[in-house]
Amino acid sequence: xxxxxxxxxxxxxxxxxxxxxxxxxxxxxxxxxxSWVRQAPGKGLEWVSTAGGRRGETYYADSxxxxxxxxxxxxxxxxxxxxxxxxxxxxARYFCARLGPPSSSHFFDYWGQGxxxxxxx
Amino acid sequence: EIVLTQSxxxxxxxxxxxxxxxxxASQSVRYSLVWYQQKPGQAPRLLTYDASNRATxxxxxxxxxxxxxxxxxxxSSLEPEDSAVYYCQQRDEWRWAFGQGTKVExx
Numbered sequence: 001x002x003x004x005x006x007x008x009x010x011x012x013x014x015x016x017x018x019x020x021x022x023x024x025x026x027x028x029x030x031x032x033x034x035s036w037v038r039q040a041p042g043k044g045l046e047w048v049s050t051a052g053g054r055r056g057e058t059y060y061a062d063s064x065x066x067x068x069x070x071x072x073x074x075x076x077x078x079x080x081x082x083x084x085x086x087x088x089x090x091x092a093r094y095f096c097a098r099l100g101p102p103s104s105s106h107f108f109d110y111w112g113q114g115x116x117x118x119x120x121x
Numbered sequence: 122e123i124v125l126t127q128s129x130x131x132x133x134x135x136x137x138x139x140x141x142x143x144x145x146a147s148q149s150v151r152y153s154l155v156w157y158q159q160k161p162g163q164a165p166r167l168l169t170y171d172a173s174n175r176a177t178x179x180x181x182x183x184x185x186x187x188x189x190x191x192x193x194x195x196x197s198s199l200e201p202e203d204s205a206v207y208y209c210q211q212r213d214e215w216r217w218a219f220g221q222g223t224k225v226e227x228x
Contacts, residue, residue, distance in 0.1 A: 010152040013180065035217065037176075037217075044219060044220075044221045045210075046209065046219065046220065047216065050215075058214070059215045061216070095164055104152065105212070106152040106155070106168060106217075107170045107210065108155075108165070108167065108210070109167050109176070111166075112166055113163075114164060
């Protein structure tokens with residue numbers, strides 16, 4: 001059974017840093033592209049970042065480019081999101097999601113329950 | 122950069138009625154359109170992909186259709202548990218775009 005479990009979201013002040021983790025089970029992380037998607041309170045879904053499959057490429061939304069870094073540790077089957085220079089508008093629930101199928105990575109077939117990140121002064 | 126526009130914003134219907142949700146893309150891209158369902162306090166759930174295929178475990182009353190820039194999610198006969206927000210999504214090369222969502226309310 002595929003499972004994704006996120007962690008790492010306390011309350012932070014603007015300008016702070018945080019690393020989110022997503023532990024995957026039931027599949028091999030390195031065989032799939034993986035993403036972070038966020039949802040601000042009461043708002044819609046926003047794609048944040050993707051780490052590609054075996055080639056290791058990374059992609060970012062303009063809103064986080066230069067501030068966030070996505071990475072993975074295959075030995076731990078874990079996906080990370082390093083978030084720096086946090087802003088109030090980064091407040092959201094952050095979901096870890098698997099992209100499928102491996103040949104095209106064009107939809108999110110499994111999602112974690114998300115972790116809430118609050119940035120407030 | 123692709124923009125997905127969903128309509129209507131809210132749909133209020135009775136059980137047994139047919140729901141038709143629309144998603145329009147600002148341009149045609151090579152990847153197919155996908156639909157998700159999200160209930161309060163839950164993660165999104167994949168409903169349909171490649172325009173018309175249902176994901177595992179999704180009831181037959183949900184169907185996706187469309188091509189090019191105009192897509193539709195149809196719920197043939199609404200059940201009370203279909204109350205949720207529905208999002209369309211499409212990959213555009215190195216971005217994954219979502220529509221703003223349609224809220225379906227059951228009277």
